[in-house]
Each structure stands twice: as structure tokens, then as C-alpha cells.
Amino acid sequence: MGETGVVLVHGVRTSRTMWRPQVEALARAGVPTTAVDVPGHGTRAAERFTVDGAVTTIADAVDGLGGRALVVGLSLGAYVAVAHAARHPEQVAGLVAAGCCTRPRRVLVGGWAALAALIARLPDRGAGLNDAFVRLMLPADAGADLGAGGFALDVMADVLREVGALDPVADLARVGAPVWLVNGRYDHFRGDERAFLAACRDGRLVVVPNATHLVSVVAPVRFTRAVLEAYDEVRDRAGRPASQATSAG
Secondary structure (H helix, E strand, C coil): CCCCEEEEECCCCCCHHHHHHHHHHHHHCCCCEEEECCCCCHHHCCCCCCHHHHHHHHHHHHHHCCCCEEEEEECHHHHHHHHHHHHCHHHEEEEEEECCCCCCCHHHHHHHHHHHHHHHCCCCCCHHHHHHHHHHHCCHHHHHHHHCCCCCCCCHHHHHHHHCCCCHHHHHHCCCCCEEEEEECCCCCCCCHHHHHHHCCCEEEEEECCCCCCHHHHCHHHHHHHHHHHHHHHHHHCCCCCCCCCCCC
């Protein structure tokens, strides 16, 4: 088995390009890293999204890094990463799950699905709303990273149906590897944070001040530092020297 690497799994409607700051920082630290596109997104926009397909994507990426990795996901990517960790524990040296501490309850998913259906009926399928959100809520460079791989405007129905069938709390209880739950202070997906943390066999919570749901995007240096700290811990547990990186910036 080769050196432990990092697999990065993006959020809904975006793609692997959202991880540019983390990919660059991890490369400077000498960490083998792969950022993936899950089905329905980025280079795979023509495919239908399924959780099974996304889990397979992560499993293949981990195999490409030697068979065992620190898996890092944001939002949709975190829900899928948790599912992968429960199904393929042998591949997971550690798990960083960001922006996913809300159970995908039927009433919540149903509300999102109804809203997504309304937006999909707009003449531009919601492209204008999406662009306005990016311009108003994110720094220009962060918005450019999110948009570089294109936005998956038609994926929400599949995502909500598939994620609505997941039970991330039960999945976390099956994960033996160390887990980092990373949330922005103002993330609206923190509703079940205590239950998620309690479910972890070996869990810790990182709350990033002044950050929102897209914590890796709005606070890239602090988020990358958390990833590097997690990576050093899983490397130490494996009996290998820790990385010499002292800063994510």
C-alpha cells in the first residue's frame, strides 16, 4: 500500500474545480491529492446522479492513490463520503465531513425538492439565480473556482431523491476511522450537529468562525489547515512521518 493521500469530493451543482485552493496547498505540502467529479457534475454532467455512482467514484479515486486515503467532502460530497466510509471502511484512513450535520429528513428534502422544481421551470432553469448568488455571496476568486467546471442546473431532483434515502448518523456509527465534522459558524446545516458528533466512534468537531455553509470556499485557509491537521494525524496513526507543512496559506 502506498502513501496515504487525500480525496476531495465537491458539493451539489458544482465540480472538482471548487477545490483549487486546497489542491494547491496540499500539493505544496507534498500530499498526494485527487479531486473528483461525481456523476451529474462537471466533466460527468451528462450522467445521472446516484449515491452508488458517487460512492464508486470515491472508491476508484482512493484505489488510484494506493488503496487508503483521507476522504474530504463538502455538503453533498460529505454525505456521499460518509456513505462511502460506511461501505468501504478499509479504504478510509480518516474522514473530513463538512457542511452535512443535518439529517436528510423527508420534510426537509421535500421542501427543497419543491423549490428546485419551481426553479427548474424558469426559462433559464435557474442560471440567473445561481449566478446572482455567486456574485453576491462569494469573493470573486471563489466564485470563479466554483464556476470553472460549470454548474449542474438539472441535478437537484436526482440528488434530493438519492440523499433523502441516506442515514448519515447510522453510517457514522459504523465508521471506525477518525472523523472531523467541519462546519461554518453560520452554516444552516448544523441542526443535528450534536447527534452527528455523538454517533462518531472517534469524532471531533471543528467550527470555523464567521464562515457559512460553503466553509471550504469562504474560509479556504482555515479549512485547508483543518485538512492538513487531519492528514498529519492519520499519517501519525499509520506510523509514517507527518508532513512538514505549518501553514495552509
